[in-house]
Amino acid sequence: MTKANPQSLADLRQGWAKDPEFQREFAALEDEFVMAQTFIQARTAAGLTQAQLAERMGAKQSYVARLESGRMLPSVRTLQKFAAATGTKLRVAFDAG
Amino acid sequence: MTKANPQSLADLRQGWAKDPEFQREFAALEDEFVMAQTFIQARTAAGLTQAQLAERMGAKQSYVARLESGRMLPSVRTLQKFAAATGTKLRVAFDAG
DNA sequence: TGCAAATATAACTAAAAAGTGATAAGGTGC
Protein backbone atom coordinates (compact mmCIF):
# COMPACT_ATOMS: atom_id res chain seq x y z
CA MET A 1 0.00 0.00 0.00
CA THR A 2 1.61 3.23 -1.10
CA LYS A 3 -0.77 5.87 -2.26
CA ALA A 4 -3.86 5.00 -0.25
CA ASN A 5 -2.29 5.54 3.10
CA PRO A 6 -3.50 8.92 4.17
CA GLN A 7 -2.51 10.38 7.49
CA SER A 8 -5.64 12.42 7.55
CA LEU A 9 -8.80 12.92 5.62
CA ALA A 10 -7.26 16.03 4.18
CA ASP A 11 -4.76 13.82 2.34
CA LEU A 12 -7.61 11.60 1.35
CA ARG A 13 -9.67 14.35 -0.19
CA GLN A 14 -6.68 15.47 -2.19
CA GLY A 15 -6.20 12.18 -3.92
CA TRP A 16 -9.74 11.03 -4.08
CA ALA A 17 -11.58 12.53 -7.02
CA LYS A 18 -8.55 12.48 -9.31
CA ASP A 19 -6.49 9.35 -9.06
CA PRO A 20 -8.00 6.03 -10.15
CA GLU A 21 -5.27 3.97 -8.47
CA PHE A 22 -5.99 5.80 -5.26
CA GLN A 23 -9.65 4.99 -5.63
CA ARG A 24 -8.95 1.28 -6.01
CA GLU A 25 -6.79 1.19 -2.93
CA PHE A 26 -9.25 3.26 -1.03
CA ALA A 27 -11.81 0.46 -1.19
CA ALA A 28 -9.44 -1.73 0.75
CA LEU A 29 -8.86 0.75 3.55
CA GLU A 30 -10.10 0.17 7.03
CA ASP A 31 -13.58 1.28 8.01
CA GLU A 32 -12.03 4.14 9.91
CA PHE A 33 -12.49 6.72 7.22
CA VAL A 34 -15.73 5.43 5.77
CA MET A 35 -17.82 7.15 8.38
CA ALA A 36 -15.92 10.38 7.89
CA GLN A 37 -16.41 10.17 4.16
CA THR A 38 -20.12 9.68 4.72
CA PHE A 39 -20.23 12.77 6.91
CA ILE A 40 -18.43 14.95 4.44
CA GLN A 41 -20.60 13.85 1.57
CA ALA A 42 -23.82 14.40 3.50
CA ARG A 43 -22.73 17.84 4.65
CA THR A 44 -21.55 19.05 1.28
CA ALA A 45 -24.65 17.61 -0.34
CA ALA A 46 -26.65 19.76 2.05
CA GLY A 47 -24.58 22.75 0.98
CA LEU A 48 -23.37 23.57 4.45
CA THR A 49 -20.05 24.66 5.89
CA GLN A 50 -18.78 22.96 9.01
CA ALA A 51 -19.72 26.03 11.03
CA GLN A 52 -23.26 26.09 9.64
CA LEU A 53 -23.77 22.41 10.29
CA ALA A 54 -22.30 22.74 13.75
CA GLU A 55 -24.79 25.45 14.65
CA ARG A 56 -27.67 23.27 13.50
CA MET A 57 -26.34 20.42 15.59
CA GLY A 58 -25.90 22.64 18.61
CA ALA A 59 -22.16 22.16 18.48
CA LYS A 60 -19.01 23.95 17.37
CA GLN A 61 -17.14 23.86 14.12
CA SER A 62 -14.20 22.13 15.75
CA TYR A 63 -16.38 19.22 16.70
CA VAL A 64 -17.69 18.77 13.18
CA ALA A 65 -14.13 18.91 11.92
CA ARG A 66 -13.23 16.12 14.30
CA LEU A 67 -16.16 14.03 13.15
CA GLU A 68 -14.97 14.41 9.58
CA SER A 69 -11.39 13.62 10.47
CA GLY A 70 -12.19 9.97 11.08
CA ARG A 71 -10.16 9.78 14.28
CA MET A 72 -13.27 9.07 16.27
CA LEU A 73 -16.24 6.80 15.77
CA PRO A 74 -19.24 8.70 17.11
CA SER A 75 -22.29 7.36 18.82
CA VAL A 76 -25.64 6.80 17.18
CA ARG A 77 -26.91 9.80 19.12
CA THR A 78 -24.50 11.97 17.16
CA LEU A 79 -25.55 10.31 13.92
CA GLN A 80 -29.13 11.26 14.71
CA LYS A 81 -28.22 14.88 15.38
CA PHE A 82 -26.24 14.92 12.19
CA ALA A 83 -29.18 13.58 10.21
CA ALA A 84 -31.52 16.17 11.66
CA ALA A 85 -29.05 18.95 10.86
CA THR A 86 -28.63 17.90 7.26
CA GLY A 87 -32.31 17.26 6.68
CA THR A 88 -31.73 13.58 6.08
CA LYS A 89 -32.91 10.40 7.68
CA LEU A 90 -30.47 8.15 9.47
CA ARG A 91 -30.51 4.57 8.36
CA VAL A 92 -28.61 1.88 10.21
CA ALA A 93 -28.88 -1.66 8.98
CA PHE A 94 -27.10 -4.98 9.27
CA ASP A 95 -27.27 -6.45 5.82
CA ALA A 96 -26.95 -10.14 5.14
CA GLY A 97 -23.70 -10.66 3.43
CA MET B 1 -51.27 6.50 23.01
CA THR B 2 -52.18 3.53 25.15
CA LYS B 3 -50.75 0.26 24.04
CA ALA B 4 -47.59 1.36 22.33
CA ASN B 5 -46.02 2.97 25.31
CA PRO B 6 -43.54 0.42 26.56
CA GLN B 7 -41.33 1.12 29.53
CA SER B 8 -38.75 -1.25 28.21
CA LEU B 9 -38.03 -3.33 25.21
CA ALA B 10 -39.23 -6.33 27.14
CA ASP B 11 -42.72 -4.85 27.16
CA LEU B 12 -42.28 -4.06 23.52
CA ARG B 13 -41.43 -7.60 22.55
CA GLN B 14 -44.51 -8.82 24.32
CA GLY B 15 -46.89 -6.87 22.17
CA TRP B 16 -45.04 -6.82 18.95
CA ALA B 17 -45.53 -9.92 16.86
CA LYS B 18 -49.11 -10.45 17.91
CA ASP B 19 -51.10 -7.26 18.10
CA PRO B 20 -51.75 -5.34 14.89
CA GLU B 21 -52.84 -2.22 16.74
CA PHE B 22 -49.60 -2.29 18.67
CA GLN B 23 -47.71 -2.55 15.42
CA ARG B 24 -49.43 0.52 14.02
CA GLU B 25 -48.68 2.55 17.08
CA PHE B 26 -45.16 1.30 17.18
CA ALA B 27 -44.39 3.08 13.93
CA ALA B 28 -45.13 6.38 15.60
CA LEU B 29 -42.78 5.84 18.53
CA GLU B 30 -39.64 7.84 19.02
CA ASP B 31 -36.33 6.74 17.58
CA GLU B 32 -35.32 5.59 21.01
CA PHE B 33 -36.09 1.94 20.48
CA VAL B 34 -35.37 1.69 16.79
CA MET B 35 -31.73 0.84 17.27
CA ALA B 36 -32.59 -1.75 19.90
CA GLN B 37 -35.16 -3.30 17.62
CA THR B 38 -32.55 -3.49 14.89
CA PHE B 39 -30.16 -5.26 17.24
CA ILE B 40 -32.71 -7.81 18.35
CA GLN B 41 -33.78 -8.58 14.84
CA ALA B 42 -30.22 -9.00 13.62
CA ARG B 43 -29.30 -11.26 16.51
CA THR B 44 -32.35 -13.49 16.29
CA ALA B 45 -31.98 -13.65 12.53
CA ALA B 46 -28.49 -14.98 13.16
CA GLY B 47 -29.96 -17.55 15.52
CA LEU B 48 -27.87 -16.48 18.47
CA THR B 49 -28.56 -16.01 22.15
CA GLN B 50 -27.32 -12.90 23.88
CA ALA B 51 -24.58 -14.95 25.50
CA GLN B 52 -23.46 -16.46 22.21
CA LEU B 53 -23.42 -13.10 20.50
CA ALA B 54 -21.60 -11.55 23.43
CA GLU B 55 -18.86 -14.13 23.19
CA ARG B 56 -18.39 -13.42 19.49
CA MET B 57 -18.20 -9.72 20.24
CA GLY B 58 -15.71 -10.26 23.01
CA ALA B 59 -18.18 -9.00 25.55
CA LYS B 60 -20.58 -10.24 28.19
CA GLN B 61 -24.26 -11.11 27.98
CA SER B 62 -25.19 -8.20 30.19
CA TYR B 63 -23.71 -5.79 27.72
CA VAL B 64 -25.69 -7.21 24.83
CA ALA B 65 -28.80 -7.00 26.97
CA ARG B 66 -28.09 -3.36 27.58
CA LEU B 67 -27.64 -2.72 23.88
CA GLU B 68 -31.00 -4.30 23.22
CA SER B 69 -32.68 -2.37 26.01
CA GLY B 70 -32.46 0.87 24.08
CA ARG B 71 -31.29 2.85 27.08
CA MET B 72 -28.00 3.57 25.41
CA LEU B 73 -26.98 4.62 21.93
CA PRO B 74 -23.71 2.87 21.20
CA SER B 75 -20.83 4.05 19.07
CA VAL B 76 -20.21 3.04 15.49
CA ARG B 77 -17.32 0.93 16.73
CA THR B 78 -19.81 -1.21 18.63
CA LEU B 79 -22.04 -1.40 15.57
CA GLN B 80 -19.09 -2.75 13.63
CA LYS B 81 -18.35 -5.40 16.23
CA PHE B 82 -22.00 -6.34 16.24
CA ALA B 83 -22.02 -6.71 12.47
CA ALA B 84 -18.94 -8.90 12.53
CA ALA B 85 -20.45 -11.09 15.24
CA THR B 86 -23.71 -11.61 13.38
CA GLY B 87 -22.05 -12.16 10.03
CA THR B 88 -23.65 -9.08 8.56
CA LYS B 89 -22.40 -5.89 7.02
CA LEU B 90 -22.99 -2.59 8.75
CA ARG B 91 -24.62 0.06 6.62
CA VAL B 92 -24.93 3.63 7.79
CA ALA B 93 -26.51 6.15 5.46
CA PHE B 94 -28.12 9.55 5.53
CA ASP B 95 -31.03 9.29 3.12
CA ALA B 96 -32.59 12.28 1.44
CA GLY B 97 -36.17 12.95 2.39
C1' DT C 1 -44.65 -26.72 40.06
C1' DG C 2 -39.72 -26.87 39.61
C1' DC C 3 -35.66 -26.68 36.84
C1' DA C 4 -32.74 -24.73 33.44
C1' DA C 5 -31.75 -21.52 29.87
C1' DA C 6 -32.22 -16.95 28.55
C1' DT C 7 -32.81 -12.24 29.36
C1' DA C 8 -32.91 -7.97 32.26
C1' DT C 9 -31.12 -4.76 35.66
C1' DA C 10 -28.05 -2.64 39.08
C1' DA C 11 -23.68 -0.81 40.51
C1' DC C 12 -19.28 0.11 39.64
C1' DT C 13 -14.50 1.37 37.12
C1' DA C 14 -12.13 2.32 32.83
C1' DA C 15 -12.18 4.13 28.38
C1' DA C 16 -13.92 6.87 24.78
C1' DA C 17 -16.77 10.38 22.95
C1' DA C 18 -18.97 15.04 23.58
C1' DG C 19 -18.15 19.51 23.91
C1' DT C 20 -15.38 23.82 24.12
C1' DG C 21 -11.80 27.73 23.15
C1' DA C 22 -7.77 28.93 21.08
C1' DT C 23 -5.11 28.77 17.23
C1' DA C 24 -2.86 26.97 13.14
C1' DA C 25 -3.17 25.92 8.34
C1' DG C 26 -5.33 25.97 3.63
C1' DG C 27 -7.37 28.09 0.03
C1' DT C 28 -9.51 32.39 -2.64
C1' DG C 29 -9.76 36.79 -4.28
C1' DC C 30 -8.22 41.46 -3.99
Place this chain on the structure above:
DNA sequence: GCACCTTATCACTTTTTAGTTATATTTGCA
Protein backbone atom coordinates in the same frame (compact mmCIF):
# COMPACT_ATOMS: atom_id res chain seq x y z
C1' DG D 1 1.21 40.39 0.46
C1' DC D 2 -3.09 40.79 2.91
C1' DA D 3 -7.83 40.01 4.33
C1' DC D 4 -11.27 36.66 4.56
C1' DC D 5 -13.58 32.28 4.85
C1' DT D 6 -13.11 27.60 5.80
C1' DT D 7 -11.15 23.59 7.65
C1' DA D 8 -7.77 21.16 10.85
C1' DT D 9 -5.63 20.30 15.25
C1' DC D 10 -4.46 20.78 20.08
C1' DA D 11 -5.44 20.77 25.00
C1' DC D 12 -8.61 20.38 28.26
C1' DT D 13 -13.16 19.20 31.18
C1' DT D 14 -17.54 16.92 31.25
C1' DT D 15 -20.54 13.39 29.89
C1' DT D 16 -21.52 9.01 27.97
C1' DT D 17 -20.40 4.57 26.59
C1' DA D 18 -17.62 0.19 27.31
C1' DG D 19 -16.93 -3.42 30.04
C1' DT D 20 -17.54 -6.31 34.16
C1' DT D 21 -19.62 -8.86 38.26
C1' DA D 22 -23.41 -10.08 40.58
C1' DT D 23 -28.10 -10.96 40.86
C1' DA D 24 -32.95 -10.73 39.68
C1' DT D 25 -36.47 -11.80 36.48
C1' DT D 26 -38.55 -14.06 32.76
C1' DT D 27 -39.54 -17.94 29.71
C1' DG D 28 -40.09 -22.65 28.10
C1' DC D 29 -40.52 -27.21 29.13
C1' DA D 30 -40.44 -31.77 31.62
